[in-house]
Amino acid sequence: MVGIRRTFRYWSSRDSPSRARKAVRNAVLAWEFGDDIADVAELLTSELATNAVIHATDGREYAVDVLVSDGYLTVGVTDFGHGLPHAQHCRDDDEHGRGLAMVKDLADASGYERxxxxxxxxxxxxxxxxxxxxxxxxxxxxxxxxxxxxNAGHDTGIAHSVTRSGRRLVRARLRFGW
Known part of the structure; x- marks a missing residue:
């Protein structure tokens, strides 16, 4: 499977989800997939990046991978917190907690990998x-x-993240097709 990939890394901060969603939008538009796909990708990236900043309290950084392969755009947000994502049950007047449900509703597929x-x-x-x-x-x-x-080993689906000091935080084979 031949694909195109871009990876972006961010320090967890209040304004980094905005930069992440703009980077994904720009990639989608550069690949000429149009505004409709860019709008959805931007919105869903914002939700996942915001969750990484808010809920991954153990992490100081996160990565956003954007891959186009086999007819799909896959966006993955990797953080280094220990908690796992779970959808919340929200009332109509709740202001937060709908992000993962929205991702599930708008995406063709979604999930997570440890x-x-x-x-x-x-x-x-x-x-x-x-x-x-x-x-x-x-x-x-x-x-x-x-x-x-x-499949030929140019990119074996291994994600890397390195701190400013050069210490490797993670080296993981992602199993969901990257």
Missing amino acids: VPGGGKCVFFRLRVPAIPQHIRERESHCLGGQEHDH
């Missing part, structure tokens, strides 16, 4: 059209002439 060593990756998938050839060529050029080939 990350060995602590943490998790929460993800969603949206069906997208085929990547136009000129986009493949442009992205391939940006990668030094190689697209990510997930």
